[in-house]
Amino acid sequence: MGFGTVVTGLGAIAFAGWAAIEWQFRQRAGNALEMTTGKWNLEVYEPHHYQLVGEFEIKNPTPNLEIFVPELTAEATLLSKESLAGIDYQITVTPNHPDAPARADGYWFGYIVKIGKTTRFTLTLDIKGSDLSTLQSAWIRVNYMTYGPEGRVPKTRHVVVPLKFPAVEDSANWRSAETVSVLPIRTHLLTHLDSPLDIVQRYVLPHAQPGDVVAIAESPLALMQDRFHHPSTVKPGWLARRICYFFMPTSSLATACGMQTLVDIVGSWRVLGAFLGGAFAKKFLDKPGLFYELAGEQARLIDDVTGTLPPYDQFIVLGPENVQAVVDDIRRKTGLAAAIVDVNDLRAVKVLAATDDVSQKLLEAALVSNPAGNADEQTPIVLIRPIKPEAKT
Incomplete structure (x- = not known):
């Protein structure tokens, strides 16, 4: 057996080993922690004081792996058509872990969500001011860190809660x-x-x-x-980054995140096929719009940022x-x-x-x-x- 044959054999073995590891990696869920949007109650609804209380649940569906939640904080944006001067709010997070009491100082201590298990926490938003009648909604962001096989991965759960109810x-x-x-x-x-x-x-x-x-x-x-998500949670791939340039600036598919949203729904092969078929039909058959027929109904329905009312103007709506x-x-x-x-x-x-x-x-x-x-x-x-x-x- 010659040296070249040995090198070739070792290369084949190394490639097969790499392929096996890569395949196994792609089958794993990673830091697949899930957080619900919460069950909300408007506990206090008085002229000078609103109190919103949300009960959240965190689930760990990751097979065979525990996921840590070392950090969790919350922030809110109040929306009104009037000035927010004179209106203040305080937001607090209280862990409701099944096996560990919450700290009196409000500190979120690192917690392990075991395989297939859940934990909970309560979020309280207190709003006070001389006149709260102009408030329309509260946009709440729960920022948390997951720590597991993918390292430290920051995540955010967005929740919108109405504060004004027309007669x-x-x-x-x-x-x-x-x-x-x-x-x-x-x-x-x-x-x-x-x-x-x-x-x-x-x-x-x-x-x-x-x-x-x-x-x-x-x-x-x-x-x-x-059915909406923030662009920060979208990871545009090779295809989305390139073909989004071919769409009209007013299209919701003219951004990498908007196009990637469609790719995530219907798959990259269908989007690529629709793009090539649509380009051919427009160029040689004088038939525009075929892309949307081939890509499916969601291609027409996706609204990119600014497509809806605040605070949803910050989101991609499917x-x-x-x-x-x-x-x-x-x-x-x-x-x-x-x-x-x-x-x-x-x-x-x-x-x-x-x-x-x-x-x-x-x-x-x-x-x-x-x-x-x-x-x-x-x-x-x-x-x-x-x-x-x-x-x-």
Whole structure:
């Protein structure tokens, strides 16, 4: 056996060993710690004092590995359309570990979340001021460090909690078109704490009559489904960084994080195939827009930062999921026909799902002028009432 043959054999063995280690590494979950968005209660809601209390749970689903949480802190941003002068807040975190009491000084001591186990903590946000009625929401960030097989990995859990709740009477501005009347429904800032059915029952049913149709905008529905994430949690890959340059500046796929969000949903091969197919169709067949057909519905529905109301303007919002189940549930439990729609100021109405008693023509007639608006109207739902021919004057 010659020297070259030995070297080649050793190289093959080394490559096989490296490949085996790499394959095994890619199968591992790493610091796969999960934190819930919390169960929240507005314990105090007085003119000069609000107190929000959230109960969080931390889970360790990482197989065969314990994960440390050596650091955990919280911060908040209060949002209002008025000045925040004279308004102060204090935020505290209290561990509720099953096997270790919390320290009286509020210090978060390093804690090990064992395999398959959970721990909890309570977050309390006290807000005080001479007039809190202008506050709209609180954006809370829980910053924590995970320590495990991937080293120290910083993570953040974002939570938005509403602080202002409009009255049912605030939605009273019916508008008439040729065949329908529409009522934009004002709500509080929708969050993961809400459900579509609860919102319809709270804000829509007091105005509704038999035969009305409830149209819910797709982005607020996605927010209620907790389908949004901060760009800091997105790691753009080779493909996303390169092809995002080929999209219009106004597209939500024109940034590396926006494009990577789509890659994470449908896969890199599908995005690459859609990009190549779309480029060919546009160049040689004079058929623009094929990319969005090939890449799937989420390609059109992703909203990059600044696409929604504060504080969601800091996040990437995905399209909603299980939309047909949502409208069917509303129809079954309220008796109202329902639809999930994507409407913009360009007079485009896209229906993502609708109960079988709703026509596309009716929705287009009602929504083509975008009565809900694309600014800060905070009217994510439109109630549609068909005008009977005999009722015309």
